[in-house]
Amino acid sequence: MRRRGTVAAVAVLLAGLFTSVQPAAASDNGLSIRPAMGWSSWSFVRRWPDETKMKAQADALVSSGLATHGYVYINLDDFYQKCDSNGFQVDGFGRWAVDTAKFPSGIKALADYVHAKGLKFGFYVTPGIAKNAVTANKPIEGTSYHAQDIADTSQTHKNYNCKNMYRLNYSHPGAQLFINSWANQMASWGVDYLKIDGVDATTVADVEAWDKALRQTGRPINFALSNNLPIAQATTWKRLANSWRTQGDVECYCGPGSNGSGFPLTDWSHVSSRFNSAASWQQYAGPGGWNDYDSLEVGNGDQVGLTADQRRTHMTHWAMISSPLLLGTDLTALTSTDLAMLTNDRLIAVDQDGVAAQRIVNSGVNQVWRKRESNGDYIVALYNTGTSGNSTVSVTWSQVGFTGPADVTNLWSGGSEGTVASSYSATLRPGETRLIRARPATASPHYEAEDATISQGVVESNHAGYSGSGFVNYDNIVGSYVEWNVNATAAGNANVTLKYANGTAVNRPMTITANGTTLTRDFPGTGNWDTWATATFTLPLVAGANTIRMTATTANGGPNADYVDVSAPTPVGTEYQAEDATISQGVAESNHTGFTGTGFVNYDNLVGSYVEFAVNTAAAGARTLTIRYANGTAVNRPMEVTVNGTTVTTQSFPATTNWDTWVDGTIPVNLQTGANTIRLTATTAGGGPNVDRITLG
Template sequence: MKKVRAVITLVLLGLTFTIIMALNTGAWDNGLAKTPPMGWNSWNIFHGDINETKIKQIADTMVSSGMKDAGYVYLNLDDNWMANPARDSNGNLRADPTRFPNGIKALSDYVHAKGLKLGIYGCRGTMTCMNVPQSGSKGYEDKDAKTFASWGIDYLKYDNCNIPNGSDMKTDYQKMQTALANCGRPIVFSICAWGYQSWMPATGNLWRTTGDIADKWDNGTEWFKGIINAIDGNAQYTSSAAPGAWNDPDMLEIGNGGCTTEEYRTQMSMWSMMASPLIAGNDIRTMSQTTKDILLNKEVIAIDQDPAGVQGKRVKSANGLEVWVKSLGTNGTTKAVALLNRNSTTSNITVNWSDIGVSGSVTVRDLWAKADKGSFTGSYTASVPSHGTVLLKISTEPPAPVDATKQIEAENYSNQSGIQTETCSEGGEDVGFIENGDYTVYSNVDFGDGVGGFQARVASATSGGNIEI
C-alpha cells in the first residue's frame, strides 16, 4: 500500500485545529497479523522429532487447555517435516511419508477443524537448517508458495541456512514475499534471518531481531540468547513495530524448565510490553498449572494484543532496575508499565508519573496479582523479585472536556487505533504513521453555546481516504 501525507484542518469559530498525518512508508500491508501472532511452535521442545501424532495431540491440547480461547491459534511446524529427499520427481515438496503418513493437507484439515491455523517451515537456501536434501526454497519460491496454499497453510516461518554464494538476503526474502502474495491464500510471513535489517518491515509480517532463544535467563554474548539478552536486542527497534509488522525476539521458553517462574513471568511480561509474537514452545500436553497460569493470563495477553500496536520502551534504567511504558490504544489515558528487576535480589522499583507522561491521580492494577492497587499521585512503588517483573495497567482520571474554541493538540484524542504522535515541524504534535484502518477519535470536545458549525479540509498525496465528522 502506498502511504501518503495528509493534512486535516477543522475551523471552529474562526480558529484553526490542524492534524498532520504522516504515513508509515516502511510496512508491508497484506491485511494479516494486525496484532502480534499467537500460537505454538514445535522446535523448542521437539526440535526435529515431529510427527503427525504429536502435532494432532498438540492441536487437541491447544483447544482443551484454553490456549485457543486465549488467542493462541497458530500451530506451527518447524524444521524436519519434509521427506528425505524433500522433493518428488516434479520438484514438489512432500512430507515425510512415515512420520506424516496422511500428508500436510490432511493435517491442515484436522487443525482447521479445531478452529486453529496451521503454520509451516521453509528456508531461503538450498536446504533447511537440518540439512534435509532438496528442502530449501531457493529457485522454488513460486512452486512452494502454491504448494503451501494448496495444503491450507496459514503461516510460513522462513529460515536462513545453506545459502549459495552470491545470494542476496533481501532479494531472496522479497521473492518469497511476492510468491506468497500471488499464491491465492493469505499466509502470514515470518522472516527468520536472526537479526533486524531495515528492509524487513516492508517484506514480512514479523522478523527475528536476535539469534535463537535459549532456555536461560542470561547467556552472555553467545549467539543463542537468554531471555534478558533477547529483551535487550529487541528493544532497539521500537519504531518499526506497527499493526501487521512486528519485531520478533523469538519464541517463548515458558515451561521448558531452564528458568525460574519469575524469569518466565518476565518473558511473558516483556514480550507483551514489546508487542512481540507470543509463540509458545513447551510441551503443552503435560504443562504444570504454574506454566498454564503464565501463558493464559488474559490481562497480560491483552497488553500484547492491544490494537494500537505500539511497542513499549524503556524509559528509566539504574542499577539493574528498569521502568518500561507502553501506550494502550483503547484509551488515550491508559498505559501499561513494566517494572523489571535484572538483579539477583528483590528490590523496590518506583515509577514516577512524570517518567511516563501522566499526571494527577492515577489508578493502578497489578496484572499478575490480578488486583486493583488503588489511586496514587506522583508515583507508585512495588517490590519486585529477582529477575522478576511487576506488570501494571494504569489509568488517569477522565480528562475535562476540551474547549472547541481553543487549540486542540493532536495527542488529546479520546480513542485511537494504530497511530503514534510525534513532534510537528510547525510546532506542537501531529498524528503520525497512519495506514488503512487506523484512526483517531476526538469525542470529548465541548462546543458550548453558539457554535453554528465548522469546516473540515483534507489534503492527500494520493486518492482515497475518509474523514468522518
C-alpha cells in the same frame, strides 16, 4: 477529489492503538493486525517432529483451553523433510519432499486435522532451491523452465538441516515461478502461516519473491521471517512480512539430549538479552508487522530453565513489546501455575493492544517500560533483571507520560492498588516484574478533528469506529491540513496523540507543527478505513492558547483524522548542548539532521573518548538525566556515566536506525548543590553514539 482505496478485509477490528514513528509502511496483506498467538514445534519437539506429536499438541491446545484465549496457530518447524547425502530429497517439481515415515498421511491431512479443531496450521521453509533439484534438472511446475535455468550454483544459502541449497537467479523469470509453485502447493495443503528461516541482508530478493508468491495464491498466509535479522534492513522486513525475528534463538541448547535438546529449553540470559533488542526495534512494530522475540517458554514449570518469577517476567515482557506469543513448551504437560499465567486475559490484552512499549528507565538491573493505550490508560512494567538480590524500582508519572494522580490496577492479580499520587515503586525479587495499569485521574484534553480548522478536506462519517460526530478526510494533495486550537495550563512538553485511519497500502506522511517545532511522521496503512490507530508525539506548548497543525506532505493527502488528545505539559528541564561541553577525542558536527542547538558531538571510535558537561543546581537531590543521542550502526555503543567523578552506571545506547534518528535515554542521578560534572565516556572501541544534548528534569 478524495480517492480512497481498499485492501483485504482483516479478521480483527483494530479499535485504536498508540504507535511510535513508523519509518516504513507495514505489509498490506491484511494479516496480523494483532501479533500471532499459538505454538511452534522447534523448542520442545526440536528435530523430531511427526504426525502423532503434532496432533497431540493440537489436541492439547484445545483441551487446555488455550485456544479459547487466542492461541490458535499450530506451527510445524524444521526437520519434516527427507534428506540424503546431497541434501533435501525433492518432489517431481524440485520442492522439498516430506518424510513420509514421519508424516504418513501427508501435510494436507495434518493441516485438515488442525483446521477441524478450529485452529490454524503453520509451515517452514528456507530460501533457495535444493541441490538435488538442480542435479536432476527438475521441471518448474506449469512452465517450460527447469531447475538448472534458475539456479546459481556458485552460491549456497544458509540452511540448518540438509544444507545444499543453491541460490536462485531472480533475473530469470522461472525463479519467481518456482517460488510461486511452492507457495501454491502450501496453499493447497491449507497452510495459514509460513516461516522462512535463514533470512539475512543477502536474502532480500528471496523475501520479496516469497511475499509475491504467497499473495498470488489467493490464500491468507501470515508471513514470518527468521532469524537474527539485521536492524539496518528493518524497513524492508516491515514492508514485506508480518513478523521478523530480531535476535538468535531463545533456546539455550543446554539440555541433555543430542544437539542440546530436552529440558531446560532456555535460561535467563537468553530471555533477558531481549530487553536491549526490544528497545532498539520498538519503533518498527505496528499493525500488520511485529518484532518477533522468539518462542514463549512458559508451560512446563521450572524445568524449562526459568523460575516462576522469571517466567512471569518473560510473559510480561513479550506482552509489553507486543511480540507474537508462540509457545515452545510441551502442551501435553502444562502445569497449573503456568497455565494460569498463559490464560491471564489481562496479560493477553496487553500483548494484543498492538502497542510496542518503550523503555523509560534503564539503570543497572532496574528497568521500566511504558505504553499508552487508546482509552488513555498507561501500561507500566517494572523489572528487576538481576539474578541475585532484591531491588527497588521506581518511576514517576511524568516519566510515564502524564501528571497528577492515577488509579492503579495490578494486572497479574487484577487487584486494585488504589490512587497513587505522582510516582510508583516496587521492591522486586531477582527476575521479578510488576505490571500495572495506571488510569490518570484527569483525562487528557480531547479535541475532535471535525471541530478544528480544515484546509482542503471535509468532515465525513461513512466509516465506522470514529468518535464524536465524524472525522476529517484530507484532500489528496500536498498541503491539505487540519489545525487544532488547544489550551495548556502551563508551558512544557506535551504528549499529543492522533487517532487516524489509512485504508490504503501507501504511507501518508505529515508534518506536525507547534510553536516553532516541526516534526515529520509516517502514517502507514491500518488495514482498512474502519480500522483506527493512534500515533503519539511530543510537542512544546506555551501556557494558554496553542495551535497544532498536521499537514499532508504527499499528493495522497493525509490519513483520515478523528481527534487529538493532549496530555498536561511537563516542565522542560535545563538543557545542556553537547557541542558546548568539554569534548575529549571527538568533534562537534552538524552533518546529520534533527539535532538541537548548533550541532552534536561525534565521538572518536575508541575506548575512553568522552563528553563532560558542567551543570549547576540550586539544591542537592535526585534528578532525571535525559541523554539525546543517535546511533546509526547496528551495534550497541555503551557509555559509562559518571557524576562528580563517581560512576553511576554503564548505559546501553542501542541502534537508532540511522544517524538522523534521535532518541532519549534516561538515567536517575543525584546532584550536589552548585557545580557538578557529568561525564559520558565510551567503553568500547566503537566510541560513543552521537550526542546532541543532556536535559536535567
